[in-house]
Amino acid sequence: MVHNDYSAEVPPVVEIFADRISITSYGGLVSGLSRDEFLAGRSMPRNRELMRVFRDLDLVEQLGSGVHRILSVYDASVFHISEHFFETRFPLEAEASEVTPQVTPQVTPQVTPQVEALLARIEGEMTRQAIQDALGLTDREHFRKAYLAPALEQGVIEMTLPGKPRSRLQKYRLSAAGRRMQGND
Numbered sequence: 652m653v654h655n656d657y658s659a660e661v662p663p664v665v666e667i668f669a670d671r672i673s674i675t676s677y678g679g680l681v682s683g684l685s686r687d688e689f690l691a692g693r694s695m696p697r698n699r700e701l702m703r704v705f706r707d708l709d710l711v712e713q714l715g716s717g718v719h720r721i722l723s724v725y726d727a728s729v730f731h732i733s734e735h736f737f738e739t740r741f742p743l744e745a746e747a748s749e750v751t752p753q754v755t756p757q758v759t760p761q762v763t764p765q766v767e768a769l770l771a772r773i774e775g776e777m778t779r780q781a782i783q784d785a786l787g788l789t790d791r792e793h794f795r796k797a798y799l800a801p802a803l804e805q806g807v808i809e810m811t812l813p814g815k816p817r818s819r820l821q822k823y824r825l826s827a828a829g830r831r832m833q834g835n836d
Contacts, residue, residue, distance in 0.1 A: 652764065653702045653711065654678070654737065660797065662763040668743075675738040690727055692719050762805060762832075765797045769808070770829055776811055776822040799823070807832060 655663040656678025666673045680686065681695040696702045705711045721729065721739070731738040762770075772785040783794045802808045807829035811822040825833065 653698055653705055656697060671743055672741045673738055675736055677736060679734050679737055680732055686732060763801055766802045769798045769802050770833055773825055776824045778822050
């Protein structure tokens with residue numbers, strides 16, 4: 652989350668496969684940081700404010716400690732770095748890979764951080780504007796494309812008037828799948 656380059660509106664992706672967990676961030680290495688420096692544990696935060704917020708919430712540990720912790724368990728081959736993407740592939744043990752194919756579809760729906768944020772803010776039935784305001788967003792088109800449309804497509808929210816999508820009376824609420832994701836069902 653904190654290492655992704657959000658300027659291109661490409662969200663980070665977490666995927667669970669039978670043999671590995673893959674975390675992909677957009678942006679490659681931070682400009683000015685070489686692969687060798689990265690593997691040596693040098694740290695250059697891409698999103699300083701986001702890192703500060705995560706640190707204040709105790710969601711991250713000491714700044715710059717992640718690579719050392721990963722390399723204490725895995726070798727450098729888990730890192731796959733290209734010009735535009737940075738992927739870390741954590742291999743799973745045999746026991747976990749036997750369970751993963753059956754568990755993955757129900758446990759880890761592919762939702763973006765934007766959809767997760769929307770799910771965290773929606774309460775009862777809300778208008779588009781109310782949801783947008785709750786998220787602190789001002790750009791209606793960005794909200795529609797990055798938040799509302801993906802949440803509807805993924806079936807985690809639903810319209811109160813599905814036959815009238817453009818009605819001024821339209822409101823949105825969590826679907827059964829959305830309630831399950833929030834632990835409300």
